[in-house]
Amino acid sequence: MISNQILQNTIEGLKSITKVEINVMDTDGKIIATTEDNAEEFNKSVTAFVGSPAESQLVQGYHFFKIYDDIQVEFVISVKGDAEDVYKIGQIAAFQIQNLLVAYKERFDKDNFIKNLLLDNLLLVDIYNRSKKLHIxxxxxxxxxxxxxxxxxxxxxxxxxxxxxxxxxxxxxxxxxxxxxxxxxxxxxxxxxxxxxxxxxxxxxxxxxxxxxxxxxxxxxxxxxxxxxxxxxxxxxxxxxxxxxxxxxxxxxxxxxxxxxxLIYQLPIQLCKMFIKEIFDGKTPDQFDEETLTTINKFFENSLNVSETSRQLYIHRNTLVYRLDKIQKTTGLDLRVFEDAITFKIALMVVKYMKHVDYYSNY
The missing domain is CATH 3.30.70.270 (Reverse transcriptase/Diguanylate cyclase domain)
Structure with a gap:
């Protein structure tokens, strides 16, 4: 939930201000983060402290403090020194890490909630109850x-x-x-x-x-x-x-x-195949050479305007008309007629969709 690196950065920042050595341990006394070069582990002392009702304790020249996750002890902090000001620094360190733990736990809980919300893993009543609890x-x-x-x-x-x-x-x-x-x-x-x-x-x-x-x-x-x-x-x-x-x-x-x-994305693939077969008699409208496909796409981009399309393609108007006539002979569709142009455009999109489905079905 909260990384060891975050804990390490936090106590190093506190040490740079207070000049006091600080350690963060788990409930078995194992060092998680420390500012000391050779930190001493207090396994038995920490275990006994965790099991006691005391919130803080002085052990072998170190002040111990408990950090809670809800009602469960999550970490133990030790600060080196037995003076009163060291005790205050320990309280500040404990307060800081306690708040970090709460903040990261809330972020973790919110992240889990949002994931389950997106994936429809929550009942309606749970959505509103957890939203209220997480202040969303x-x-x-x-x-x-x-x-x-x-x-x-x-x-x-x-x-x-x-x-x-x-x-x-x-x-x-x-x-x-x-x-x-x-x-x-x-x-x-x-x-x-x-x-x-x-x-x-x-x-x-x-x-x-x-x-x-x-x-x-x-x-x-x-x-x-x-x-x-x-x-x-x-x-x-x-x-x-x-x-x-x-x-x-x-x-x-x-x-x-x-x-x-x-709309095309939601069509059954069998219906798409029937459409292509019906319109093109088993052929596909993408089986043209690159020059013809470029002409078709540019013609559509210019709203079926012959003059503008020929200008943008740097070809004579008659050349464009010749290409369109050739497409009409091949497919039976005259792209200069709006209804035929719409049919051809939809067919191109249907073929793209069919290729996509075939690719992923064979992947």
């Missing part, structure tokens, strides 16, 4: 972000994300698997999806520059009750998956901007 507001605007890293256990990214929200005690940053970092972010009353996307882009730019890591960021819809946070999380997961299939050039994608990709 239930009725407030929130959104869930997912940051997918390329590397597993990328602690550098996690620490950078935590530094982006250093004072936001009401935001929760956690991880539910090896590659995804989750942010449950509290929103202001006036925050819109534009603001949510801006925050995602700030995180993206920061990670690119500071953590030197390329990531994908997705987000779900805004929820107003803590019980709905898991829904926003599921939406963010879908947005991440759909974005990588259909909008691979985007590194920030919101569930509210998935468009037709969201």
């Amino acid at each position: 507001e239930t009725e407030i605007k929130r959104v869930v972000y997912i940051i997918e890293t390329k590397l597993e256990k990328d602690n550098n990214v996690l620490e950078t994300v935590r530094n982006i929200f250093p004072t936001k005690g009401k935001d929760f940053i956690t991880a539910v698997d090896e590659k995804n970092i989750i942010i449950v972010k509290e929103l202001g009353e006036s925050d819109t999806y534009v603001d949510i996307e801006k925050t995602a882009k700030v995180v993206l730019d920061t990670l690119n520059s500071e953590a030197m890591s390329q990531v994908y960021i997705s987000f779900g819809t805004v929820v107003n009750d803590i019980k709905d946070v898991s829904r926003s999380f599921k939406e963010a997961k879908m947005a991440l998956e759909v974005g990588k299939i259909f909008y691979s050039d985007k590194y920030v994608i919101g569930y509210n901007n998935l468009g037709i990709g969201r």
Whole structure:
């Protein structure tokens, strides 16, 4: 829960101020952290002290103090010296570490709560009871972000994300698997999806520059009750998956901007195969050469405008018309006709989805 390194840093800081040697031991007397070069272990003395009703005790020139986790003794602190001022320093050290233990325990409990909340592992009554116990507001605007890293256990990214929200005690940053970092972010009353996307882009730019890591960021819809946070999380997961299939050039994608990709993603694969067979008679619309595919994509980008497309491709208008005629002969679809263009565009997306499903089914 609280690392030995944190305890070590704490007592070293106290020693630099007070010039008094301090040790932190477990309930068996084993040294966990110390400022002494050759710290003496008081195994039997510590065991006896832990079992006694005393909160502090003077043993062989050291003041002992108990640190509790709830009602259980978690650590014993010893400070070297038997003077009154050393006793006061020991009380301060005990108070400091006790507060650290409480703070880290609360953070650990909140992290566990948020993970179980995201994964739908809690009953409705447990959600509200634990929220109250952990002092987490239930009725407030929130959104869930997912940051997918390329590397597993990328602690550098996690620490950078935590530094982006250093004072936001009401935001929760956690991880539910090896590659995804989750942010449950509290929103202001006036925050819109534009603001949510801006925050995602700030995180993206920061990670690119500071953590030197390329990531994908997705987000779900805004929820107003803590019980709905898991829904926003599921939406963010879908947005991440759909974005990588259909909008691979985007590194920030919101569930509210998935468009037709969201519909295709939820189609049964058998229905997709029937659609492709019906429209293209067993062929697939991606079986064109690179030049033809570039022409098609640029034609769609320019809203079926022949003149603008030919200008951007640096080709004569008649050359473009020739290519479109060739596509019509091959597929039976005239991309200059809106209905045929829509059919072709959807077919391209369906093929992308089918390839994605085939890849992961054979993985």
